[in-house]
Amino acid sequence: MSDQSETLSNLLHEERRFPPPADLAADANVTEEAYARASADRLAFWEQAAERLDWGQRWDQVLDWSNPPFAKWFTGATINASVNCVDRHVAAGRGDKVAFHWVGEPEGDTRDLTYADLQAEVCKATNALIELGVQKGDRVAIYMPMIPETAIAMLACARLGAPHTVVFGGFSADALASRVEDCDAKVVITSDGGYRRGAPSALKPAVDEACEKTGDLVRNVLVVRRTGQDVAWDDSRDVWWHELVDRQSPEHEAELHDSEHPLYVMYTSGTTGKPKGILHTTGGYLVGTSFTHWEVFDLKPETDVYWCTADVGWVTGHSYMVYGPLANGATQVMYEGTPDSPHKGRWWEIIQQYGVTIFYTAPTAIRTFMKWGDDIPAQFDLSSIRLLGSVGESINPEAYVWYRQHIGADQAPIVDTWWQTETGQIMISPLPGVTHGKPGSAMTPLPGIAAEVVDDNAQPVPNGSGGYLVLKEPWPAMLRTLWGDDQRFKDTYWSRWEGLYFAGDGAKKDEDGDIWLLGRVDDVMNVSGHRLSTTEIESALVSHPKVAEAAVVGAADEMTGQAVCAFVILREAAGDGGDDIVQELRNHVAHEIGPIAKPRQVMVVPELPKTRSGKIMRRLLKDIAEHREVGDVTTLADSTVMDLIKSKEGGSSSDE
Numbered sequence: 001m002s003d004q005s006e007t008l009s010n011l012l013h014e015e016r017r018f019p020p021p022a023d024l025a026a027d028a029n030v031t032e033e034a035y036a037r038a039s040a041d042r043l044a045f046w047e048q049a050a051e052r053l054d055w056g057q058r059w060d061q062v063l064d065w066s067n068p069p070f071a072k073w074f075t076g077a078t079i080n081a082s083v084n085c086v087d088r089h090v091a092a093g094r095g096d097k098v099a100f101h102w103v104g105e106p107e108g109d110t111r112d113l114t115y116a117d118l119q120a121e122v123c124k125a126t127n128a129l130i131e132l133g134v135q136k137g138d139r140v141a142i143y144m145p146m147i148p149e150t151a152i153a154m155l156a157c158a159r160l161g162a163p164h165t166v167v168f169g170g171f172s173a174d175a176l177a178s179r180v181e182d183c184d185a186k187v188v189i190t191s192d193g194g195y196r197r198g199a200p201s202a203l204k205p206a207v208d209e210a211c212e213k214t215g216d217l218v219r220n221v222l223v224v225r226r227t228g229q230d231v232a233w234d235d236s237r238d239v240w241w242h243e244l245v246d247r248q249s250p251e252h253e254a255e256l257h258d259s260e261h262p263l264y265v266m267y268t269s270g271t272t273g274k275p276k277g278i279l280h281t282t283g284g285y286l287v288g289t290s291f292t293h294w295e296v297f298d299l300k301p302e303t304d305v306y307w308c309t310a311d312v313g314w315v316t317g318h319s320y321m322v323y324g325p326l327a328n329g330a331t332q333v334m335y336e337g338t339p340d341s342p343h344k345g346r347w348w349e350i351i352q353q354y355g356v357t358i359f360y361t362a363p364t365a366i367r368t369f370m371k372w373g374d375d376i377p378a379q380f381d382l383s384s385i386r387l388l389g390s391v392g393e394s395i396n397p398e399a400y401v402w403y404r405q406h407i408g409a410d411q412a413p414i415v416d417t418w419w420q421t422e423t424g425q426i427m428i429s430p431l432p433g434v435t436h437g438k439p440g441s442a443m444t445p446l447p448g449i450a451a452e453v454v455d456d457n458a459q460p461v462p463n464g465s466g467g468y469l470v471l472k473e474p475w476p477a478m479l480r481t482l483w484g485d486d487q488r489f490k491d492t493y494w495s496r497w498e499g500l501y502f503a504g505d506g507a508k509k510d511e512d513g514d515i516w517l518l519g520r521v522d523d524v525m526n527v528s529g530h531r532l533s534t535t536e537i538e539s540a541l542v543s544h545p546k547v548a549e550a551a552v553v554g555a556a557d558e559m560t561g562q563a564v565c566a567f568v569i570l571r572e573a574a575g576d577g578g579d580d581i582v583q584e585l586r587n588h589v590a591h592e593i594g595p596i597a598k599p600r601q602v603m604v605v606p607e608l609p610k611t612r613s614g615k616i617m618r619r620l621l622k623d624i625a626e627h628r629e630v631g632d633v634t635t636l637a638d639s640t641v642m643d644l645i646k647s648k649e650g651g652s653s654s655d656e
């Protein structure tokens with residue numbers, strides 16, 4: 001973490017502070033008193049947050065922590081997530097309120113869905129799943145573009161109590177197959193394709209390939225027609241959404257599920273090659289996401305138009321596009337495509353068109369816009385914006401200030417939200433009506449959240465020092481386990497220190513005690529706010545017939561935060577691998593995992609630096625990837641290796 005500490009000491013010279021605008025502070029959903037109230041009685045605080053939802057049976061206990069680390073929240077209570085996100089708003093007379101302003105990538109291709117529309121569509125989709133034989137407890141995989149049917153499918157699964165697993169549409173057939181297999185999904189919901197960068201991009205072929213790989217596992221594939229492109233069709237398995245769903249009844253009486261009934265499984269990269277199936281359950285998750293969405297974004301459902309740009313295939317899309325905002329009755333924008341299609345001002349044009357007031361995106365996107373130029377957002381009326389959010393990685397002060405100035409008219413507070421797939425809900429963030437924001441810091445744990453920065457002995461570090469970020473007390477939307485692997489759940493998160501959840505991030509407390517995130521301390525990379533495991537990419541490389549061994553590191557990258565850099569040793573039989581070896585390996589990784597995992601750089605090397613016990617010293621490879629003087633090599637089994645690697649530098653690498 002030495003280079004990170006250097007960055008940090010620069011950051012700590014940051015003197016700028018941005019107090020909340022007076023009108024926002026005066027009318028904020030959550031004020032300063034919440035911190036004291038939550039610390040006086042944390043469970044009473046969450047119990048009060050739970051009152052914002054509609055329950056069937058009330059709970060016996062707010063939290064059952066008698067068998068740590070397996071938490072149960074709102075035990076004995078019953079609830080239906082879909083009813084809370086949809087039906088209750090219609091029942092309260094808000095059926096005509098827009099739930100989604102959906103914007104397709106092709107210009108003019110838009111669709112508004114009110115809460116009443118959403119209710120009808122969700123009920124029809126639920127009835128369709130029932131017709132396909134899906135029962136409570138069955139798993140359903142969803143592999144979709146950003147279209148309303150994706151949220152509808154998720155809510156239909158939730159309604160039925162069939163846990164969904166949404167697989168990001170940019171992942172490969174292999175990644176989809178391994179997830180379908182791990183959670184034993186009987187049905188896959190997909191579409192022929194979606195629009196990206198001005199052209200239809202196919203999804204169904206990857207589903208076909210995944211079905212082939214998983215044998216007879218998948219019984220049905222439900223296919224939304226989005227682009228109209230040609231698709232291969234298996235009559236015994238494939239069903240068109242418009243043929244099955246459209247003819248169903250728009251009514252469905254929802255069953256109430258136990259508060260701890262599984263809601264979804266979301267796969268994320270860990271330190272080994274096998275992705276982890278993060279399990280979220282119903283009651284606590286809905287309390288945690290809906291409350292924090294209302295709290296951190298200061299949502300006023302009657303007047304705000306909220307837009308979270310995350311893909312629904314990631315946890316941000318689950319917590320802060322589907323479950324949190326819909327439970328709060330928000331009006332949202334959902335956009336299908338890329339920010340530069342058909343022009344680089346597309347996002348700002350959408351904000352202007354719909355009067356977006358709250359905007360939530362990732363630092364990597366902000367840096368891209370900075371590069372494209374201030375003049376682009378300046379062409380649009382962004383005066384509706386009153387609050388900005390950031391997620392996925394630390395937002396560097398330059399990007400923070402640019403975001404505030406050029407998108408937020410130097411007025412809108414920025415909430416830098418730290419959380420994880422595992423935490424389900426935002427954990428560390430400014431409160432927009434309370435906090436005096438510092439560019440680059442996620443500030444303090446939210447009320448009701450017990451986060452700390454500790455040293456190797458689990459002792460809190462003093463202000464001004466760095467250590468590991470841990471969570472000391474359970475929180476409502478926390479993961480309950482890893483799907484089918486309780487032991488890995490314990491080992492991964494709870495084994496380092498007794499009773500503490502280890503998030504895997506390094507952090508530092510500044511002189512005021514505010515928290516600065518320093519990135520992962522394990523073998524996990526963060527590329528454009530997405531988590532990738534070094535081991536997973538190494539396995540993909542080694543699966544190529546020409547590769548004998550591979551080591552992958554995340555190197556600092558101006559645009560994407562970190563970038564994937566691979567070092568490979570070829571098999572002898574492969575000779576020098578041929579002229580196109582670098583491109584071939586990059587494409588191979590994209591095919592095995594997905595385009596986001598494609599290495600920025602591949603270096604073919606004769607050796608890898610290893611310790612005497614055979615552990616690859618990634619730190620040294622990182623020095624090379626980041627063009628630094630190579631550090632201490634004394635623990636290497638063969639100290640000449642680094643010279644060999646350095647002599648190859650530039651030879652076979654490829655930067656795009």
Ligand code: PRX
Pocket residue numbers: 268315316390391392393394395416417418419420421422442503504505517519520526529530531
């Ligand atoms: O390293 C932290 C980083 O992203 C990781 C979680 O990744 P994922 O589960 O994919 O979820 C991303 C969206 C919630 C964290 O362990 N991270 C996320 N938000 C921030 C962050 N790092 C610094 N600042 C943030 N605001």
